[in-house]
Amino acid sequence: MGHTDERMPVFDPVYPMVENAVGKPNTRGAHMSIAATVSQAVLSRHSCRSFSDRPVNRETVRDLVEAARYAPSGGNLQPWIVHVLSGDSLARFRRIMAPKIETAPLGGGSEYHVYPPNLKEPYRTRRFKVGEDLYGHIGVARENKAARVRQFARNFDFFGAPVGMFFLLDRSMGPPQWSDLGMFIQTLMLLAREQGLETCPQEAWSAWHKEVTEFLDVSPELMLFCGLALGYGDYAAPINRLRSERMALTEFAHFHD
Ligand SMILES: Cc1cc2nc3c(=O)[nH]c(=O)nc-3n(C[C@H](O)[C@H](O)[C@H](O)COP(=O)(O)O)c2cc1C
Numbered sequence: 001m002g003h004t005d006e007r008m009p010v011f012d013p014v015y016p017m018v019e020n021a022v023g024k025p026n027t028r029g030a031h032m033s034i035a036a037t038v039s040q041a042v043l044s045r046h047s048c049r050s051f052s053d054r055p056v057n058r059e060t061v062r063d064l065v066e067a068a069r070y071a072p073s074g075g076n077l078q079p080w081i082v083h084v085l086s087g088d089s090l091a092r093f094r095r096i097m098a099p100k101i102e103t104a105p106l107g108g109g110s111e112y113h114v115y116p117p118n119l120k121e122p123y124r125t126r127r128f129k130v131g132e133d134l135y136g137h138i139g140v141a142r143e144n145k146a147a148r149v150r151q152f153a154r155n156f157d158f159f160g161a162p163v164g165m166f167f168l169l170d171r172s173m174g175p176p177q178w179s180d181l182g183m184f185i186q187t188l189m190l191l192a193r194e195q196g197l198e199t200c201p202q203e204a205w206s207a208w209h210k211e212v213t214e215f216l217d218v219s220p221e222l223m224l225f226c227g228l229a230l231g232y233g234d235y236a237a238p239i240n241r242l243r244s245e246r247m248a249l250t251e252f253a254h255f256h257d
Helices: 038-043 058-068 088-103 123-137 145-160 176-195 203-216
Strands: 080-088 163-170 198-201 223-231
Touching: 038 145, 038 176, 058 080, 058 176, 080 088, 088 145, 088 163, 123 145, 145 198, 145 203, 145 223, 163 176, 163 203, 176 198, 176 223, 198 203, 203 223
Parallel strands: none
Antiparallel strands: 080 163, 163 223, 198 223
């Protein structure tokens, strides 16, 4: 499975190697056509916000979802429910959503708090910083609200990806099961790197939860967590040059020897 994109070197020298907190170089930021190891998958995964129109093989997508089911879950509840849209179904969904997004580019409102209300420090600053970095990469100034909204609304086109996914879970599930679902999604995103595919997880879709669940025709017992864009990256797009920052190891890890 998988394809090698001849145009992409395994490590793109455009992206400087960065030093991690213990001074070892890592490859975070390197564009990698195909990740061959788990470390390469972890370091080369990033949120891709512009996709090429190169189609993704149906079987490849199926295989990814099938392999991701080996993610762990507390009590082996496997609380994840996944819906995959591509081809005609994605085209139909895009047609339904387009006029709605035109009138409400930020969506209709989420049924859960995507961030805690009154987000406290240091989280607030981190959130602000990644937003500034993102808009900085595409030359959109802070004051240019219209351009920011337009960029945000690209979420609702799955950033041009040929495959869109939605992840749901039963409303009776609590934080531990939401965490299980997160592990499932991360497993899927890392496996995608092994196929040379890029992803972007998208909580933004929670703002269109009514429309999404109606389209998917799912039981009201299910709740939408997020979407995910999947496809081959458009490596020429400036927005895909963003590499979000991370805390140093010493800021979050405590080793009790
Ligand atoms: C559950 C989840 C939901 C996210 N939702 C969105 C989203 O709706 N739109 C978006 O552009 N990025 C979204 N992101 C991407 C984050 O902004 C991104 O993961 C973070 O800034 C770290 O950058 P990286 O993924 O490039 O390493 C989401 C990430 C996660 C884990």
